[in-house]
Amino acid sequence: MPISCSFYDYLEEAATLKQASSIKYMKDNCIVKMEATIQTLIIKDKVEYMVLENGKAIRLDDLISFNGKMLPKSC
Numbered sequence: 001m002p003i004s005c006s007f008y009d010y011l012e013e014a015a016t017l018k019q020a021s022s023i024k025y026m027k028d029n030c031i032v033k034m035e036a037t038i039q040t041l042i043i044k045d046k047v048e049y050m051v052l053e054n055g056k057a058i059r060l061d062d063l064i065s066f067n068g069k070m071l072p073k074s075c
Contacts, residue, residue, distance in 0.1 A: 001061045002048065002061075003048065003060045003061060003063070003071060003072070004071070004072035006072075007066075007069075007071055007072055008041070008048070008060070010066070010069065011038060011041060011050060011060070011066060012041060014038055014066070014067070015038035015039070015040060015041060015050070018037055019037065019038075020035060020036070020037050021035070021036060021037065021038065021066060021067050022034075022035055022065075022066070022067050022068065023035070023036055023058070023063070023065075023066055024063070024064040024065045024066075025058050025059075025062045025063045025064055026062045026064060027062065031064065036052040036053060036054065036056075037052065037053045038050050038051070038052060038053075039051045039052060039053045041060075042057075047059060047061075048060040048061070050063075
């Protein structure tokens with residue numbers, strides 16, 4: 001499911017600025033919290049991902065919040 005276009009723009013800005021960020025997302029029905037920097041945003045097999053500086057890829061539709069800002073669910 002695509003995320004909000006304005007939220008995607010917010011993520012792009014953080015990636016461009018190499019901003020260390022607080023990320024909260026769902027994984028296997030558990031909430032995961034981490035601090036990381038987005039390296040890039042990609043689309044693979046019609047799914048949007050953020051790739052972190054450590055190489056970890058997180059589906060954007062699994063995000064709960066980014067830097068405390070809650071994720072709206074659609075464009």
